[in-house]
Amino acid sequence: MAISKAEELYLNSLRAQVRQYVENCHLDDGGYFFARMPPSSAMDTYFAVKTLSLLGLKPGYPEEIGKFFQGFLKRDSYFSLTGLFSAADVLHELGGNIRALQKYVPKLKLLRNSMGGFGVIDNLDLEVVSALESTYRVLKIFDRLGIDFSKQQIVEFVLKFNNADGGFGNERISTLASTFYATEIFRLVGYASTDLNATKKYLRSRENMWQLNYIEDMYWLCGSLSNLNEKTRLHDWIVRFVKTCQRKNGGFARKDVMGIPTLEDTYYAMSILKNTLQL
Numbered sequence: 001m002a003i004s005k006a007e008e009l010y011l012n013s014l015r016a017q018v019r020q021y022v023e024n025c026h027l028d029d030g031g032y033f034f035a036r037m038p039p040s041s042a043m044d045t046y047f048a049v050k051t052l053s054l055l056g057l058k059p060g061y062p063e064e065i066g067k068f069f070q071g072f073l074k075r076d077s078y079f080s081l082t083g084l085f086s087a088a089d090v091l092h093e094l095g096g097n098i099r100a101l102q103k104y105v106p107k108l109k110l111l112r113n114s115m116g117g118f119g120v121i122d123n124l125d126l127e128v129v130s131a132l133e134s135t136y137r138v139l140k141i142f143d144r145l146g147i148d149f150s151k152q153q154i155v156e157f158v159l160k161f162n163n164a165d166g167g168f169g170n171e172r173i174s175t176l177a178s179t180f181y182a183t184e185i186f187r188l189v190g191y192a193s194t195d196l197n198a199t200k201k202y203l204r205s206r207e208n209m210w211q212l213n214y215i216e217d218m219y220w221l222c223g224s225l226s227n228l229n230e231k232t233r234l235h236d237w238i239v240r241f242v243k244t245c246q247r248k249n250g251g252f253a254r255k256d257v258m259g260i261p262t263l264e265d266t267y268y269a270m271s272i273l274k275n276t277l278q279l
Helices: 005-024 042-054 062-075 081-094 098-109 133-145 151-159 176-189 194-209 215-227 235-244 263-276
Strands: none
Touching: 005 042, 005 263, 042 062, 042 081, 042 263, 062 081, 062 098, 081 098, 081 133, 098 133, 133 151, 133 176, 151 176, 176 194, 176 215, 194 215, 215 235, 215 263, 235 263
């Protein structure tokens, strides 16, 4: 879909605003944190670098970011999958020494669960949006490091979460988050079964319900559709919503009428616009 002249002008201005917001969240320890106070956050650093990448930009301090992750992993005595995932993806993005992360592979393999995936799948912490999230992150690290894994076993694991409505989720309850991670994993392993037509119908049904209240809902919807080579039919409405989530400092919040801007929500916003406005 071709964008209008007005949209083109908006996007050019937006790139500059978002870049300034992101770099203003850079801290002296080398990473990023939306609250702008040390220590930096591994995931916020991930969101910062990935947001700039969506804009076709590189961060202004790549060496400092590499040093931040080196220090983060040394301090991470309890082994954080989130931290390792962030480090692997960011270092790959910046051309850093990702091979240094090979030593963590044995620990990652210990995360294998009884269903064939990775991580906890029941009684999830509140901040974990899907039982498929850990599996996606482990596979992403393996992919970055060139570690072999059984793609067929992973596909079979993910399909265990496929529900009658075509979506994915625990306890026979489909969610946009789990459907997003399912399609991300399928894209990663190269699984393109025609059976996913039912998943497309599920996503279209969620569009028709208009129950997209937060920016992450739209991110999961648009991302899932993109993974299935589809586009949202709520283009204009979603773009308007995303625009109203932007705050004066250039960042984006998760809701149009409330909330503070974060690097996470800014990444979601840029991803959505990438899918809808050819950012």
